[in-house]
Amino acid sequence: EPEVTQTPSHQVTQMGQEVILRCVPISNHLYFYWYRQILGQKVEFLVSFYNNEISEKSEIFDDQFSVERPDGSNFTLKIRSTKLEDSAMYFCASSAVRTSTDTQYFGPGTRLTVL
């Protein structure tokens, strides 16, 4: 069964450093999402992406964040200068279509720890 994969599973970085979290969505999917979950808190939407453009973004997704689809398979989330409060589990998701009832398929997540 096709699945969304994410690398690395755990990333440790120093405050102020740049990190890139990588995702490989399901191959025929066209819509891509990033969510995050700070320990003990809700899973929060960050951004959605379609046709090489951001479709929606939350207030969390400020200028420190960027997304990119550098090739036909990868979807990346970059944090330019990490802060302690960026420590969280980051989930990538993809969907085949973009409707209110479509299913978003999630990856296993990348745990980001900022020291």
Added chain:
Amino acid sequence: AQSVTQLGSHVSVSEGALVLLRCNYSSSVPPYLFWYVQYPNQGLQLLLKYTSAATLVKGINGFEAEFKKSETSFHLTKPSAHMSDAAEYFCAVRDSGGSNYKLTFGKGTLLTVNP
């Protein structure tokens, strides 16, 4: 803004007992509702979704949920718990109109199944 509340961050049941995980939504219009499950070290997997076709929704692994507009609830149930059901369960909501496709999640409920 729409939101979901999951009552009980941790639910513990005996094997064979009824599983009831609660989710209440807050939305001005009937939304679309989803239940996801996360097993250890895995991504979020869709259990079932309500898309207004039927108020009683059956999902995978014997789970079902009933949409009750009068109670603004979408509780998840399973008649008989199995050890393999131990996981974290997330309720999520999405607006039924407009162009907003993001999921808004609850905080999750950790289900423990005792032998």
